[in-house]
Amino acid sequence: xxxxxxxxxxxxxxxxxxxxxxxxxxxxxxxxxxxxxxxxxxxxxxxxxxxxxxxxxxxxxxxxxxxxxxxxxxxxxxxxxxxxxxxxxxxxxxxxxxxxxxxxxxxxxxxxxxxxxxxxxxxxxxxxxxxxxxxxxxxxxxxxxxxxxxxxxxxxxxxxxxxxxxxxxxxxxxxxxxxxxxxxxxxxxxxxxxxxxxxxxxxxxxxxxxxxxxxxxxxxxxxxxxxxxxxxxxxxxxxxxxxxxxxxxxxxxxxxxxxxxxxxxxxxxxxxxxxxxxxxxxxxxxxxxxxxxxxxxxxxxxxxxxxxxxxxxxxxxxxxxxxxxxxxxxxxxxxxxxxxxxxxxxxxxxxxxxxxxxxxxxxxxxxxxxxxxxxxxxxxxxxxxxxxxxxxxxxxxxxxxxxxxx
Amino acid sequence: xxxxxxxxxxxxxxxxxxxxxxxxxxxxxxxxxxxxxxxxxxxxxxxxxxxxxxxxxxxxxxxxxxxxxxxxxxxxxxxxxxxxxxxxxxxxxxxxxxxxxxxxxxxxxxxxxxxxxxxxxxxxxxxxxxxxxxxxxxxxxxxxxxxxxxxxxxxxxxxxxxxxxxxxxxx
Numbered sequence: 001x002x003x004x005x006x007x008x009x010x011x012x013x014x015x016x017x018x019x020x021x022x023x024x025x026x027x028x029x030x031x032x033x034x035x036x037x038x039x040x041x042x043x044x045x046x047x048x049x050x051x052x053x054x055x056x057x058x059x060x061x062x063x064x065x066x067x068x069x070x071x072x073x074x075x076x077x078x079x080x081x082x083x084x085x086x087x088x089x090x091x092x093x094x095x096x097x098x099x100x101x102x103x104x105x106x107x108x109x110x111x112x113x114x115x116x117x118x119x120x121x122x123x124x125x126x127x128x129x130x131x132x133x134x135x136x137x138x139x140x141x142x143x144x145x146x147x148x149x150x151x152x153x154x155x156x157x158x159x160x161x162x163x164x165x166x167x168x169x170x171x172x173x174x175x176x177x178x179x180x181x182x183x184x185x186x187x188x189x190x191x192x193x194x195x196x197x198x199x200x201x202x203x204x205x206x207x208x209x210x211x212x213x214x215x216x217x218x219x220x221x222x223x224x225x226x227x228x229x230x231x232x233x234x235x236x237x238x239x240x241x242x243x244x245x246x247x248x249x250x251x252x253x254x255x256x257x258x259x260x261x262x263x264x265x266x267x268x269x270x271x272x273x274x275x276x277x278x279x280x281x282x283x284x285x286x287x288x289x290x291x292x293x294x295x296x297x298x299x300x301x302x303x304x305x306x307x308x309x310x311x312x313x314x315x316x317x318x319x320x321x322x323x324x325x326x327x328x329x330x331x332x333x334x335x336x337x338x339x340x341x342x343x344x345x346x347x348x349x350x351x352x353x354x355x356x357x358x359x360x361x362x363x364x365x366x367x368x369x370x371x372x373x374x375x376x377x378x379x380x381x382x383x384x385x386x387x388x389x390x391x392x393x394x395x396x397x398x399x400x401x402x403x404x405x406x
Numbered sequence: 407x408x409x410x411x412x413x414x415x416x417x418x419x420x421x422x423x424x425x426x427x428x429x430x431x432x433x434x435x436x437x438x439x440x441x442x443x444x445x446x447x448x449x450x451x452x453x454x455x456x457x458x459x460x461x462x463x464x465x466x467x468x469x470x471x472x473x474x475x476x477x478x479x480x481x482x483x484x485x486x487x488x489x490x491x492x493x494x495x496x497x498x499x500x501x502x503x504x505x506x507x508x509x510x511x512x513x514x515x516x517x518x519x520x521x522x523x524x525x526x527x528x529x530x531x532x533x534x535x536x537x538x539x540x541x542x543x544x545x546x547x548x549x550x551x552x553x554x555x556x557x558x559x560x561x562x563x564x565x566x567x568x569x570x571x572x573x574x575x576x577x
Contacts, residue, residue, distance in 0.1 A: 004413035011419060324446050326412075326472040330422065343472070344446050351565055352446065363562065367446035400476055402430055402468035404450045405443040 015336040019382045022338045023314070023373035024168060027220045029264065030377055036267040037225065040260040048256050050248045059259050063249055066266040070230050073273050074196070074217060075206030083231045083252045084262055088197050088218035089119040091231040094252060095193045095214045096123045096162060098239035100132055103159040106189065108132045111153045111161045113145050114358040117168050117195055121354070124162070133157075141359050142306040143172035150179055154186040161192050165199035165210075169342065169355040169371055170305030171315025173203055180211045191237065197221045197229070201272035202280065202312045207232050214239075219261070223375055224268030228261040279376045284313035286374040286383050291316050293387040298394055302365055304356060314375065319361065320368040322405070323397040328370060331393040337386050342369040364405070414473055417508040421477035426484055431466045436535070438528030440555040441520050444562035447471045449479045449524045453486075455532060460491045474514040478521040481507050491529050492543050498522060500551055516558070523555030 020028055040046070045062045047055025067079035076082060085091040100110065110124050114136045124134045135153045138146050145163060154161065161183045165176050180192045193214035199205045200217040207215050214237075218229040233239055233252070245254030272279055295301055304317040320328060325341025332339055342353030344367060351357070352366035361369075374383075414422070431452035441448035448471060454464035465483035469476045482503055486494045500518040504510050510518060526549055533540045540546070548556070 001413045004415045007416045008414065008419065011423075322470070324471050324475075326446075327422070327476065330414075330473050334423070362444070363446070363565065364443035367443070400425060400428060400468065401470045402428075402450070404439070404468040405448045405470045 011334060012336070015334075017385050018336040018338070019378070019386050020338045021372035021374070021378075021386070022340045023221070023223075023375055024371050025340055026226060027223050027375070028377070029225050029268075030223055030271075032271070033224060033264050033267050037260045037264040040263050045259050045263075048248065049259070059257065060249065062259055063257050063262055066262045067249075069266050070217070070269060071232075073269050074200070074215060074230075074232050075208050076232055077208065077235055081232055081235055083233065083250050084257065084265075085229050085231060085253050086227055086258070088195070088216055088221075088229040090253075091216040091218070091229040092117070092119045092162075092193075092195055093123050094239070094242055095216060095231055095233075096120065096160065097127065097242045098252065099160045099191045099193065099214065100127050100130070101240035101242070102238050103191065104130075104132075107157040107159040109135065109155065109157040109159065111135045111137060111150070111158055111183075113137050113139055113163045113174075115139050115143055115167050115170070115172075115355040116162060116164055117197075120162055120164070120195055137163075139172075139358055142310075143167050143170040143355070143359050144306070144310075145174055145179060147175075147178060147182060151182045151186065154183050154190065156187065158183075158187065158190050161190060162195070163192075164195040164197075165205065165215075166196070166203065166312045166315075167305070167355065168195075168198045169315075169353060170317055170359065171198070171312035172305050173199070173310050173312060176210045176212065184211070198312055198315070201269070201276075202283070202314055207234070213237050219265035219268060222268050222272050223377065225261050225264040228258060228265045230265070280313050282376045283374045286378050286380070287314055287316050289380070289383045290372065290374065290386060291318065293383070294318055294390060297387060297391040302361075304359070304361065304369060314373045316372045316374070318370050318372075319356075319365040320370060320394055321365065322401050323368050323394055324401075325368050325370060327397050327400075328368070328393060331397055332390065335389040335393060337389055337393075340371050341367075342371065343367045412473075412511050412514070414477075414511070415508045417481075418474060418477040418510070421480045421507070422473040425467075425469075425476055425480040427464075427466045427480060427487075428468070429466055430468060431464065434466075436528050436532045438524055438531055440524035440527055440559075441471070442559050442562055443470060444565070445558050447475055447517065447520055447558065449475065449521055451479070451483070451524050451528050453528055453532070455491065462486050462489055462491065462494060471517065472514070474510055474517040475520070477507055478503055478510070478517045479524075482521045482525055486525065491532065492541070495526065495529055495544060498525060516554070519551050519554045520558065523549075523551035523553075526552050527555065 045058035049059035071079045191213045197218040201222040215232040220226040300321040302319045325343030344352040356366035434452035435455040450468045452466040467479040503518040
């Protein structure tokens with residue numbers, strides 16, 4: 001297996017240019033973030049922040065500074081409202097399981113949207129084993145939540161509602177403020193969680209303004225290091241811990257704080273928020289160039305998700321008809337362009353992306369979907385290169401398809 | 407998103423990049439299709455059969471699918487060239503195709519199955535369309551690969567109609 005991968009990598013040896021657009025699934029950490037993190041591995045603040053020695057106190061100071069900054073960037077009231085976790089899956093698990101276990105005596109119903117990310121979807125699915133029920137609220141053809149059905153779904157048994165602020169596949173910006181209002185009108189005690197991992201750094205985000213109780217933000221989605229995320233929990237709301245161990249600076253997540261990763265996440269956040277407007281403009285400019293270019297170069301494409309102001313500025317999701325997504329991702333990889341697809345190809349169950357199915361895309365449209373996200377680190381030249389090789393890749397795959405399925 | 411890493415071997419990659427016997431065949435004796443676009447997995451085989459000797463003189467394919475689908479379809483056309491229909495029927499199994507291609511990740515076994523399903527469907531169709539009917543060596547019942555192809559097509563149809571897949575029913 002590993003031998004095969006070595007051979008696969010060899011096939012890429014002649015690549016002269018590379019463009020990483022799979023920022024949905026991981027990201028490149030820019031040098032300035034790496035440089036900021038490096039001293040924290042072995043030079044400073046290497047201690048456990050709860051211990052009484054210099055390296056410990058150094059770590060404590062750094063971690064507190066990070067709590068402060070992240071709480072400011074999400075609009076939290078104070079720094080105790082932030083919990084660092086080793087990733088967004090952990091943060092979403094903590095938010096959902098922690099809420100359910102803390103509120104189990106008050107009800108057993110969880111309400112989510114049909115297009116929540118997998119780490120929310122699978123977590124609520126698992127809660128069924130503990131006697132909780134799950135209702136999924138439908139979305140329209142652009143991924144916007146059906147607010148009326150949300151109101152219908154929330155009842156006296158409901159303890160938690162979770163809806164992502166920006167959908168990770170479609171870039172759809174939900175009206176979270178309105179959704180929270182609808183839920184709180186039904187019961188002010190019902191907790192509202194939003195996965196804001198695709199909103200953080202892309203759209204203005206303020207947890208107090210949105211009036212959410214819980215929110216998840218993630219480091220790699222803003223080009224920080226992987227393996228670190230943060231959960232916001234409104235002051236006064238009680239949550240159960242979902243893993244146990246030595247409690248350090250944070251009561252909801254035990255274990256020794258990962259100072260270098262916390263520092264990297266904080267640095268990436270600083271870079272995003274210090275020039276928020278400019279970053280957003282650049283992401284949107286590159287994204288629009290990419291999408292417009294593809295539609296200009298190729299026929300039989302369909303655009304997934306909304307256009308304009310209600311779409312996250314980085315997100316491009318295009319279905320290439322008469323081409324299968326996995327074949328396309330491999331063909332593009334061989335040309336140095338890295339993307340992901342909602343194709344079902346790796347699964348015997350044959351079901352493609354649940355998000356694309358939920359907005360009414362036909363299976364063949366979902367199988368040919370390609371998801372790309374721009375960052376402020378990409379250049380116009382990068383996009384020009386993508387626009388050169390993408391049509392070549394599509395044309396070759398379509399040549400193999402020929403008349404099959406037409 | 408496709409999450410399972412797929413360490414395709416060099417042979418699969420070679421046939422994906424440079425597929426052999428690709429394209430529509432204008433003078434095909436028989437054409438058969440298996441799978442459908444909703445599965446993300448579909449193959450068309452074109453066979454040129456010598457009516458006297460029942461030997462496959464030429465085989466070509468077109469494929470809508472992943473790299474494994476393309477590679478297995480291509481290798482099947484290579485494997486059957488020069489074989490009689492009977493030998494093809496008996497000798498070409500999905501296991502043999504998988505072996506010939508140097509192995510596939512287990513989640514991709516169905517690509518080999520679908521390719522052989524399409525092939526057997528083509529041979530069955532050939533005899534159906536001929537006056538002589540099915541020969542004695544051909545089982546009346548669909549083989550495993552033919553059944554799997556049917557099952558995959560039905561499943562995709564069911565799923566496209568909005569019914570929940572099994573995974574959703576029993577978490």
